[in-house]
Amino acid sequence: xxxxxxxxxxxxxxxxxxxxxxxxxxxxxxxxxxxxxxxxxxxxxxxxxxxxxxxxxxxxxxxxxxxxxxxxxxxxxxxxxxxxxxxxxxxxxxxxxxxxxxxxxxxxxxxxxxxxxxxxxxxxxxxxxxxxxxxxxxxxxxxxxxxxxxxxxxxxxxxxxxxxxxxxxxxxxxxxxxxxxxxxxxxxxxxxxxxxxxxxxxxxxxxxxxxxxxxxxxxxxxxxxxxxxxxxxxxxxxxxx
Amino acid sequence: xxxxxxxxxxxxxxxxxxxxxxxxxxxxxxxxxxxxxxxxxxxxxxxxxxxxxxxxxxxxxxxxxxxxxxxxxxxxxxxxxxxxxxxxxxxxxxxxxxxxxxxxxxxxxxxxxxxxxxxxxxxxxxxxxxxxxxxxxxxxxxxxxxxxxxxxxxxxxxxxxxxxxxxxxxxxxxxxxxxxxxxxxxxxxxxxxxxxxxxxxxxxxxxxxxxxxxxxxxxxxxxxxxxxxxxxxxxx
Numbered sequence: 300x301x302x303x304x305x306x307x308x309x310x311x312x313x314x315x316x317x318x319x320x321x322x323x324x325x326x327x328x329x330x331x332x333x334x335x336x337x338x339x340x341x342x343x344x345x346x347x348x349x350x351x352x353x354x355x356x357x358x359x360x361x362x363x364x365x366x367x368x369x370x371x372x373x374x375x376x377x378x379x380x381x382x383x384x385x386x387x388x389x390x391x392x393x394x395x396x397x398x399x400x401x402x403x404x405x406x407x408x409x410x411x412x413x414x415x416x417x418x419x420x421x422x423x424x425x426x427x428x429x430x431x432x433x434x435x436x437x438x439x440x441x442x443x444x445x446x447x448x449x450x451x452x453x454x455x456x457x458x459x460x461x462x463x464x465x466x467x468x469x470x471x472x473x474x475x476x477x478x479x480x481x482x483x484x485x486x487x488x489x490x491x492x493x494x495x496x497x498x499x500x501x502x503x504x505x506x507x508x509x510x511x512x513x514x515x516x517x518x519x520x521x522x523x524x525x526x527x528x529x530x531x532x533x534x535x536x537x538x539x540x
Numbered sequence: 541x542x543x544x545x546x547x548x549x550x551x552x553x554x555x556x557x558x559x560x561x562x563x564x565x566x567x568x569x570x571x572x573x574x575x576x577x578x579x580x581x582x583x584x585x586x587x588x589x590x591x592x593x594x595x596x597x598x599x600x601x602x603x604x605x606x607x608x609x610x611x612x613x614x615x616x617x618x619x620x621x622x623x624x625x626x627x628x629x630x631x632x633x634x635x636x637x638x639x640x641x642x643x644x645x646x647x648x649x650x651x652x653x654x655x656x657x658x659x660x661x662x663x664x665x666x667x668x669x670x671x672x673x674x675x676x677x678x679x680x681x682x683x684x685x686x687x688x689x690x691x692x693x694x695x696x697x698x699x700x701x702x703x704x705x706x707x708x709x710x711x712x713x714x715x716x717x718x719x720x721x722x723x724x725x726x727x728x729x730x731x732x733x734x735x736x737x738x739x740x741x742x743x744x745x746x747x748x749x750x751x752x753x754x755x756x757x758x759x760x761x762x763x764x765x766x767x768x769x770x771x772x773x774x775x776x
Contacts (some may be wrong), residue, residue, distance in 0.1 A: 361709070361755040363716035365727060366748050373734060374741035377541070461606070468608035474718060479611050492618035496611060504606040 304494040308485050312499050318477040320506070322467040326399050327460060330406030335405060338414035359408035365469055367405060370395035372473045375523065398470040406463050413459060417452035418444060450521050457514030461507045478502055541742050545733065553733040553743070560729030561750050567725060568648050568712045574651030575711060576704075579658025580612070586663050597659065603613045604656035609717055613649045617721045620645055646725075647719035654711045661707060665700035666692065705762035709755055726750050 340352035359367070375382060375391040382388040390396045421444050429443040471480030482499040486492045519526060548554040558573070587599035621640040628634040669692065677691045719727035730747035735742035 312711055358752065360758075362748050362751045363713040363727075365719070366714045366744060366751060369727070369731075370741065370748055374744045377741035402579040465606075465608040468610045469717075471610065479608055479614070482611060483614055486614060486618050490618065490622055492615050492622065496615040496619070499611055500603065500607045503608060503611070504603065507606040 301499075304489060304491045305498055306497050308482075308489075309497050311485060312478055312481055312495075312502055314504070315476060315478045315481040316392065316502060318475065319467050322398060322402060322470055322475070322477060323460070323464045324407055326402035327463055329399070329403040330410055333407035334410035334414055335401065336367040338418060339412040341415040341518070344417055346536060356408045356411050359405055360412075360527075364401065364405050364466055365472065368398065368473055370496065371397055371401050383385075394470075394474045398467075398473060398475055400465060402463065402470070405466065406459065409459055410456065410461070411450050412501050413455045414477055416455070417448035420451050421447045450518075451520050453514060453521065457511060460510050460514070463504065464506055541655075542552075542737075542739060543742065545737050545739055545742055546746055548745070553729070556729045556733065557726065557743075557746055557750065560724060560726040563723040564712070564715050564725040565748075565754065566714045567643070567650065567718065567723070570647045571650035571654055571715065572708055572711045575654025575658045575707065576646060576662075578655030578672070579652065579662045582655065582659040583662035583666060586659065587666060600763045601656045601659050604653055609649065609714055610720065612653060613645075613717055613721060614644050616649050629726065636669050642718065642721055642723040643719065646715065646723050650711055650714050650718065653714060654707055657707045657710060658704070661700050663668045664703070665696040674701055677727065698773075701762070701766050705759065705766075708758060710761065712754055713751065714759065 337352045337355065341356075343349055360419040371391070372394060375397070379388060382391050425443055425447060426439065429439045434442065467477055468479035470477055471483060476484070478499055482495050485495045490496070545552050546554045546557065550568065582597045582600055585593040586601075588594055588597075596746075617640055624640055673691055673695065674687065677687045715725055716727045719731065721726060722728065724732075726747045730743040734743040737743070
């Protein structure tokens with residue numbers, strides 16, 4: 300193992316971390332914003348609405364993210380004249396826009412299923428109680444169903460965040476230079492794949508470790524009624540380490 | 541959009557794309573099989589009495605599930621290439637560039653990644669087997685191998701089947717990543733077609749549809765297999 304190569308690679312890879320985090324954070328936020336209405340469509344009584352949402356989720360989850368990204372970034376070039384006429388070409392020729400669009404559409408589909416599962420797992424008694432005190436549908440959702448569903452969804456959504464951090468690496472295939480992109484550049488210049496891999500891998504692992512810790516802490520913070528002495532102690536210990 | 545580009549034979553790219561689809565399916569199948577082997581071995585390690593083996597199992601699943609597959613592919617492709625060059629040079633005195641075999645590398649990378657997910661699935665399946673079953677087998681004097689073959693594996697396989705369907709779907713989709721190092725599967729075939737016809741949307745849409753077909757069809761296969769595996773189980 301060549302430690303000098305690792306020392307050289309480290310600052311370059313670290314410099315790319317903000318790019319990776321921006322891609323993940325922006326698309327997770329936008330994706331979540333799409334997923335909540337989609338999940339509501341999924342649980343709605345209208346067969347048309349739930350069918351549409353299911354079709355979207357099914358198609359996105361059945362195809363690789365790489366195909367979706369290429370379809371948006373390279374595929375849009377075929378309709379350049381149309382996009383130019385519509386004034387949208389500025390967006391579609393930009394790799395950042397295409398990467399975030401593809402990542403957003405993908406995480407929206409996976410999150411829809413997570414949120415749908417959580418909404419359906421909200422105990423019926425809670426909804427009945429809300430109805431009994433005369434809450435309207437919207438108020439029921441805002442005060443009872445949604446907050447409880449979010450707590451139930453948190454562990455699965457934590458996994459989705461980690462998957463998204465990993466998925467941002469695909470943006471390197473459409474010219475965005477994030478951590479994996481930089482790693483590939485260094486590897487093809489120095490031919491020292493193992494050294495670069497160890498550093499880049501460690502960076503991704505640290506990000507994902509922090510994410511999973513943060514999710515656990517949030518879970519405990521959101522579920523004060525389920526807290527036990529032991530859980531608190533182990534989390535504070537983990538946060539200190 | 542000119543769909544005649546997708547015609548069969550010399551006139552279009554239909555047969556190239558179909559061959560790509562076959563390649564995707566073959567690589568995914570081998571990688572899935574490799575994933576099951578690796579997954580079984582590491583599930584056994586994670587359930588082992590020895591802390592060293594348990595640690596090894598945790599290390600493998602944590603690293604592979606925490607690092608992007610694309611990075612693993614770059615490591616194995618470039619790392620394997622320089623190792624082959626080194627071996628070729630020192631053993632046969634061969635100077636020059638040795639292209640690493642992308643087919644093997646693809647199966648290896650995707651298999652290792654599928655193995656990490658399979659490990660968790662198989663571990664959970666083994667833990668789902670009621671303890672009494674193993675005790676009963678032991679009580680009538682079955683040896684460890686016989687216990688494994690007659691009690692553990694048949695039941696664990698049944699419990700693991702639904703989640704293994706998900707692992708298969710991940711595997712199938714992950715094979716698209718191998719295109720970045722040049723294996724001619726669906727994505728690569730589509731990229732070649734897109735490059736020479738200047739119709740990227742047509743070709744990536746074709747790739748999209750091919751993947752949709754592959755996952756939908758295999759999904760049906762898994763649902764059938766589940767029905768078959770549970771035919772002797774009482775249901776509500």
